[in-house]
Amino acid sequence: xxxxxxxxxxxxxxxxxxxxxxxxxxxxxxxxxxxxxxxxxxxxxxxxxxxxxxxxxxxxxxxxxxxxxxxxxxxxxxxxxxxxxxxxxxxxxxxxxxxxxxxxxxxxxxxxxxxxxxxxxxxxxxxxxxxxxxxxxxxxxxxxxxxxxxxxxxxxxxxxxxxxxxxxxxxxxxxxxxxxxxxxxxxxxxxxxxxxxxxxxxxxxxxxxxxxxxxxxxxxxxxxxxxxxxxxxxxxxxxxxxxxxxxxxxxxxxxxxxxxxxxxxxxxxxxxxxxxxxxxxxxxxxxxxxxxxxxxxxxxxxxxxxxxxxxxxxxxxxxxxxxxxxxxxxxxxxxxxxxxxxxxxxxxxxxxxxxxxxxxxxxxxxxxxxxxxxxxxxxxxxxxxxxxxxxxxxxxxxxxxxxxxxxxxxxxxxxxxxxxxxxxxxxxxxxxxxxxxxxxxxxxx
Amino acid sequence: xxxxxxxxxxxxxxxxxxxxxxxxxxxxxxxxxxxxxxxxxxxxxxxxxxxxxxxxxxxxxxxxxxxxxxxxxxxxxxxxxxxxxxxxxxxxxxxxxxxxxxxxxxxxxxxxxxxxxxxxxxxxxxxxxxxxxxxxxxxxxxxxxxxxxxxxxxxxxxxxxxxxxxxxxxxxxxxxxxxxxxxxxxxxxxxxxxxxxxxxxxxxxxxxxxxxxxxxxxxxxxxxxxxxxxxxxxxxxxxxxxxxxxxxxxxxxxxxxxxxxxxxxxxxxxxxxxxxxxxxxxxxxxxxxxxxxxxxxxxxxxxxxxxxxxxxxxxxxxxxxxxxxxxxxxxxxxxxxxxxxxxxxxxxxxxxxxxxxxxxxxxxxxxxxxxxxxxxxxxxxxxxxxxxxxxxxxxxxxxxxxxxxxxxxxxxxxxxxxxxxxxxxxxxxxxxx
Numbered sequence: 001x002x003x004x005x006x007x008x009x010x011x012x013x014x015x016x017x018x019x020x021x022x023x024x025x026x027x028x029x030x031x032x033x034x035x036x037x038x039x040x041x042x043x044x045x046x047x048x049x050x051x052x053x054x055x056x057x058x059x060x061x062x063x064x065x066x067x068x069x070x071x072x073x074x075x076x077x078x079x080x081x082x083x084x085x086x087x088x089x090x091x092x093x094x095x096x097x098x099x100x101x102x103x104x105x106x107x108x109x110x111x112x113x114x115x116x117x118x119x120x121x122x123x124x125x126x127x128x129x130x131x132x133x134x135x136x137x138x139x140x141x142x143x144x145x146x147x148x149x150x151x152x153x154x155x156x157x158x159x160x161x162x163x164x165x166x167x168x169x170x171x172x173x174x175x176x177x178x179x180x181x182x183x184x185x186x187x188x189x190x191x192x193x194x195x196x197x198x199x200x201x202x203x204x205x206x207x208x209x210x211x212x213x214x215x216x217x218x219x220x221x222x223x224x225x226x227x228x229x230x231x232x233x234x235x236x237x238x239x240x241x242x243x244x245x246x247x248x249x250x251x252x253x254x255x256x257x258x259x260x261x262x263x264x265x266x267x268x269x270x271x272x273x274x275x276x277x278x279x280x281x282x283x284x285x286x287x288x289x290x291x292x293x294x295x296x297x298x299x300x301x302x303x304x305x306x307x308x309x310x311x312x313x314x315x316x317x318x319x320x321x322x323x324x325x326x327x328x329x330x331x332x333x334x335x336x337x338x339x340x341x342x343x344x345x346x347x348x349x350x351x352x353x354x355x356x357x358x359x360x361x362x363x364x365x366x367x368x369x370x371x372x373x374x375x376x377x378x379x380x381x382x383x384x385x386x387x388x389x390x391x392x393x394x395x396x397x398x399x400x401x402x403x404x405x406x407x408x409x410x411x412x413x414x415x416x417x418x419x420x421x422x423x424x425x426x427x428x429x430x431x432x433x434x435x436x437x438x439x440x441x442x443x444x445x
Numbered sequence: 446x447x448x449x450x451x452x453x454x455x456x457x458x459x460x461x462x463x464x465x466x467x468x469x470x471x472x473x474x475x476x477x478x479x480x481x482x483x484x485x486x487x488x489x490x491x492x493x494x495x496x497x498x499x500x501x502x503x504x505x506x507x508x509x510x511x512x513x514x515x516x517x518x519x520x521x522x523x524x525x526x527x528x529x530x531x532x533x534x535x536x537x538x539x540x541x542x543x544x545x546x547x548x549x550x551x552x553x554x555x556x557x558x559x560x561x562x563x564x565x566x567x568x569x570x571x572x573x574x575x576x577x578x579x580x581x582x583x584x585x586x587x588x589x590x591x592x593x594x595x596x597x598x599x600x601x602x603x604x605x606x607x608x609x610x611x612x613x614x615x616x617x618x619x620x621x622x623x624x625x626x627x628x629x630x631x632x633x634x635x636x637x638x639x640x641x642x643x644x645x646x647x648x649x650x651x652x653x654x655x656x657x658x659x660x661x662x663x664x665x666x667x668x669x670x671x672x673x674x675x676x677x678x679x680x681x682x683x684x685x686x687x688x689x690x691x692x693x694x695x696x697x698x699x700x701x702x703x704x705x706x707x708x709x710x711x712x713x714x715x716x717x718x719x720x721x722x723x724x725x726x727x728x729x730x731x732x733x734x735x736x737x738x739x740x741x742x743x744x745x746x747x748x749x750x751x752x753x754x755x756x757x758x759x760x761x762x763x764x765x766x767x768x769x770x771x772x773x774x775x776x777x778x779x780x781x782x783x784x785x786x787x788x789x790x791x792x793x794x795x796x797x798x799x800x801x802x803x804x805x806x807x808x809x810x811x812x813x814x815x816x817x818x819x820x821x822x823x824x825x826x827x828x829x830x831x832x833x834x835x836x837x838x839x840x841x842x843x844x845x846x847x848x849x850x851x852x853x854x855x856x857x858x859x860x861x862x863x864x865x866x867x868x869x870x871x872x873x874x875x876x877x878x
Contacts, residue, residue, distance in 0.1 A: 237860065251864035254871060288875050289868045291839045294861055376826055376842070378833075 002230040004435070005048065006427025007041050008255065009033060009238035012275035012303060013389065014040035016048035017424040018227070019432055023262070027052030028421050032143045036183045037238040043185065048424075049227055050190060054079065056225070060218035066211030077135070077204055081197035083142075084133040089188065090144050090181060091129065094152075095122040097177035102169075113165050118173065121159050125151055141316070145182055149174075191223045231431040235423050237276065250430050252423050253281055253292045259426030260385040261287025264414040268381035271370055271400075272422065273390035275303045278370050280377035293377035301336035301369030303390050308338050309362055312345055313355065320359060324395030327360035336369045363395040364403075371403050380404060383412040387422035391415050458715045463698040467679055470694065471517075472559060474508075474684050479561035481507040487631045490566040490586065493760045495573030495599055495782035497623070499643035499687035499769065504631035508684040509566060511582070515546040517558035519734030519848030527553065528849050541817050542849040544582045551589060568593040568630045570623070575601060575788045576820040595626050599782045605793040607783045615779035641771040643687030648771065650681055651763045653695035658764060660702050661752040662805050665722035667705035669712040671751035672741040675732055682760030687769075714745045723748030724869055727801045729755045729794075729828065730813035731821060733845040736853045740845070743859050747866045751811075753801035755794065758786040765797070791824045795831050802836045808869050810840040811862075815847055839872070841865040 001020065008015045010033060018027040029047025033040045058075060061067055067074050098118050104111045125148070132139060132147060139147055152174055160167040186193075198219065202208055208215065234242035235255040242249065252274075260270040261283055270281040276299040282291040295302065310317045331353050335341050341362060348358045374380055384404065390396050397415060404411055416422070460468075481488045489506040491497070493513070501508055518524040527549030528542055534552060536545050550556070550563075557563040569583045569592060580596070587594050597618050600611045624635050657677055661670045668674070677698065685691035705711075711719030715738050726744075728751045733740050744751070761767065767784050770777035782788075789797070802810060810832050814822045829840040843861050846852035 251860075251867045253864040254867050286875070288871055290872070291833065292864065292868065293842060294864075376830075378830070 001225060001227060003049075003052070003227050004230055004428050004431035005045060005232045006255065006424040006429070006431055007044055007232065007234045007236075007242070008252065008421070008423035008427060009037050009041055009234065009236035009242065010275050010423075011237050012307070013420070014044040014236070014238075015421050015424040016041075016044035017421050017428040018048045018052045019428040021432060021436075023429065023432055025425065025428075026055050028418060028424070030420065032145060033238065034145075034182050035179065037242070039183045039185060040238075041234065041242055045232075046185075046190075050082075052227060053190070053194070053222060056222045057219055060222050061215065064211070064214050064218065066208060066214055074201065074205065078197060078201045080133045080135070081200040081204075082194060084130060084200070085193050085197045086186075087129055087133070087144065087147065088126065089186060089193070091122065091125060091148060093184060094148060094177060094181045097181050098122075098173045101173045101176040107169060110165065110169060113163060114169050114173070117159050117163050117165050117170060120163075121152065121156050121170065124155050124159070145178060149178065194219075194223065231435050233427040233431040233434070235427045237274075247434070250427060252277075253279060254289055255423045255426030255430065256387060257281045257283045257289040257292075257426065258287045258429050259422035259424070260387055262425055262429055263416045263419075263422065264383060264385050266383045266412070267385040267414065269374070269377075269379075269384045271374060271384070271386050272388040273303055273366070273370060273396070274388045275307075278302055278373050280370070280374040282378050282381070291378055293373050295369075295373060300338060301366040303388065305336070305338045305341065305362075305366055306390065306393065309341060309345065309359070312342050313359075321363070321393035321395040323356050324359035324363050325398065326356040327354070327395075329357050331357040331361035333358070333361035333365045336365050341365070360395055360399075363393070364399040366390075367396060367399040367403055370400070371407065380408045380411065383414055385414040387416075387419040389420045391419040392417070459713060459717045461701055461713055463694060463701055464676060466694055466697060467676065470680060470685055470690055475557055475559040475561050478507055478509055478557070478564050481564040487567045488564045489568050489570050491570040491572060492576075492579055493682050494576070494785040494787045495597075496682070496760065497570065497572045497778055497782075498684060499640055499647060500619075500623070500778060501570070501627070502643055502687055503635060503639050504627045504633045506568075506627070506631055507564065509563060510683050511547045511586075512543050513683055514550065514557055514563065515543040515848050516734045518546055518550065520737055521558050522735065522850070523558065524735060524848035525850040539817055541578045541582075541819075542847045544578060546848050547582070548585060551586070565590050566592055568595065568627070570595045570597070572597045573599050573782055573785060573788065575599060578819065593626060593630050595623050597623055597782065599788060601790070602783060602788050602793065603790055605790055607780060611783055612776055612779045615782060616775045619775050619778060637774060640774045644769040644771040644774055644777065646689060646692045647681075647687045647769040650686065650692045650695045651761070651768050653699045654678070654681055655763045657695070657699055657702055658753070658757060660706060663706060664806065665709070665711045665719075666725065666750050666752050667702050667710060667712060669714070669719070669741075669745075669751050670757060671728040671732065671754040672737070672744070673712050674751070674754055674757040675737075678757050678760060712750060714741065716742075716745075719745055719750065721748055722750050724809075724866060725750055725752045725805065725807045726809060726811050727751070727753045727798055727805065727807045728811045728813065729798055729825060731756055731815055731818065731847055733813065733853050734848050735846075735850040736855065739855060740853075740858065743862050747862070749866060752805040752807055755786055755798060760785060762786055762789075762797075787820060791828060795828050795835075798828065799832050799835045802832065802838055807838065808873070809838045809865075810836075811865070812840060812842045814842065814844045816844060816852075817846065817849075839865075839868065
């Protein structure tokens with residue numbers, strides 16, 4: 001089937017959306033942008049195509065009686081099993097790379113001991129891996145670097161202590177290896193991995209064995225349907241790095257404007273807070289951008305600010321919002337400068353302010369900066385759509401709603417749970433239009 | 446598939462006869478300045494807006510323009526080092542970078558952009574006082590050289606017009622203070638007929654300049670009125686207005702542009718002829734001089750031409766009708782100082798830019814704002830909003846700097862400009878459909 005793909009290369013994450021020719025979203029994929037945009041774009045696209053397969057599985061398994069009433073559970077299990085397979089594959093790669101990097105030239109007489117320690121570390125990581133993907137398991141992130149990294153550090157330290165080996169050595173080989181592993185794209189076919197995952201899923205549902213064929217047949221059929229990449233459009237900060245010609249590139253302003261319009265057709269004003277850009281966009285009733293403003297010369301108050309604060313407070317990025325929402329009193333944070341905010345944060349902590357109150361103040365500070373960019377673009381008009389990663393942060397949303405109420409009164413505020421994909425959604429829509437309008441007759445991918 | 450990185454501006458720059466002529470003029474002036482002190486010629490330092498070049502020539506003074514030195518240092522990639530020198534000597538990060546480039550240069554031996562020594566001034570003439578920084582700048586220079594200072598107070602055009610009172614006030618200062626001091630410093634007696642002669646030359650050059658700038662009303666425009674315009678205003682805004690050389694320069698330039706018009710050609714860029722004209726812009730604000738060509742390339746690569754700019758009016762808003770007048774020499778010098786772009790009120794600037802967008806059929810307004818320039822950048826956001834409202838054309842706002850290379854973030858500027866052009870393209874396509 002024909003698909004249209006939008007890829008949004010952000011400074012922090014890379015997102016992709018796959019659509020069919022009826023503009024229905026089939027799949028979404030996200031990965032960390034790492035230092036390699038080419039790989040990030042490819043991985044995000046593969047993830048979106050994978051997600052599209054799952055979407056198609058759901059459609060094709062809908063009539064299978066053995067799954068009646070538990071199709072969602074079954075597919076959730078299949079996703080987890082697939083993620084586990086993916087994780088194990090990368091773990092093997094990481095082990096091989098670590099062993100190769102643990103060479104005598106660097107580690108001299110300790111090389112053998114290091115190899116033994118690495119073998120033990122990876123044995124334990126492999127063993128505990130299924131628990132990380134068990135139902136209800138909490139992970140700080142879905143990216144391999146984060147999951148493997150945090151566990152490697154913990155397990156590695158234990159193993160190093162047990163074997164009287166310097167933990168620095170264990171850490172050193174990891175640091176040398178992770179970037180290579182992260183930048184390698186899996187050579188194994190999606191089908192092979194999915195079918196292995198399916199075996200695991202069947203093992204979890206012992207009563208399903210009789211219905212094996214009934215389940216396998218539609219899945220195989222979906223896997224055999226090629227998803228043709230009819231047209232791909234790239235956007236985002238790294239778009240110039242995409243291996244596409246100019247016809248395949250749109251600015252993130254146009255893509256966010258159109259993406260927000262596709263999500264909410266009555267959108268007039270869009271705010272997108274990304275990693276290093278805050279964009280205020282005014283669109284007309286057709287989603288055409290009328291005006292926009294972005295932060296200039298300084299990225300104060302962008303998404304990275306929250307990342308930095310999370311690091312300073314030793315929290316995961318997604319933990320910030322919920323903690324800030326527990327705030328009971330206002331603490332004013334004046335600085336939107338990322339670096340100064342760190343100092344202000346420590347100062348407030350030393351004064352005995354509660355963490356949640358300080359965090360709420362920090363969220364308000366970035367939204368205040370966004371409000372100033374919004375007014376520069378012509379203010380907020382009804383309806384208002386908030387997009388980008390920060391739109392998933394409850395505390396930022398709360399501060400924004402409050403400031404809109406104070407400054408503009410009652411307005412419809414739209415926030416989609418998938419708002420992080422807005423740019424990619426706009427790009428995919430442009431891809432579909434490019435072909436539909438006959439703008440590009442030739443498939444170039 | 447295009448994976449190649451965008452090509453850098455080529456090193457071989459395409460130049461026309463007028464450009465070569467201007468280069469000779471500038472080089473000769475620097476060479477002349479390098480021997481002023483030892484040859485006993487008196488030197489005046491003065492600023493571009495509201496400069497009294499014709500009057501200064503009446504006293505045989507060599508003219509030194511610190512702003513021009515700073516921007517020439519910027520274009521030659523020398524300003525960064527000089528600015529750091531000034532900061533080492535206590536100048537804050539927020540101070541105008543023209544000032545810091547100049548002060549740093551003085552501290553490092555006052556070697557000018559061409560590598561030749563610049564002279565110690567005998568007199569400082571501040572002929573436009575609307576920029577507060579100018580006053581502070583000259584206070585510091587005066588402290589260094591302990592020389593005469595003349596301050597001509599130019600009233601601000603708050604109501605958008607020049608009154609007889611304002612004119613009289615400036616003329617009185619010219620008669621009572623400026624001319625007597627210049628006579629004393631130079632030892633040359635003022636001769637009003639000599640001034641009339643220079644003003645006659647100016648008038649002719651000004652007529653040609655206006656024709657040149659207004660040629661951008663054509664489609665395609667044969668000139669770029671900002672990046673190219675910076676070169677076009679070079680002689681008339683500085684040490685050459687009133688000279689025969691400047692008058693000839695504008696005749697030559699006009700001839701070249703007439704030819705380009707006849708041939709249906711667009712502007713000349715450093716990489717040769719401009720391709721197809723896709724976007725027509727009006728620009729408010731100063732250029733960035735450290736990355737001048739890189740910035741220009743971001744526009745011409747996208748097919749964007751600047752058809753009118755306010756920067757090409759900072760040394761005289763001739764297209765609104767003003768000409769130096771040999772029959773009323775001192776009054777016209779007064780009107781010149783009072784009428785420079787930086788002396789206009791925000792409503793007057795808004796009106797002028799709005800008219801430009803309409804008269805030159807522009808697609809929008811681009812503001813290049815300089816944070817350290819308090820007099821020129823203040824109010825630009827307000828102007829942008831108001832002009833958008835009046836014209837219905839979208840504006841873009843970017844921030845760079847005059848001559849501090851640390852404040853030009855190419856990736857960010859390019860990103861914003863690309864987004865802006867794509868937005869214009871989308872709007873134009875929708876309107877056409």
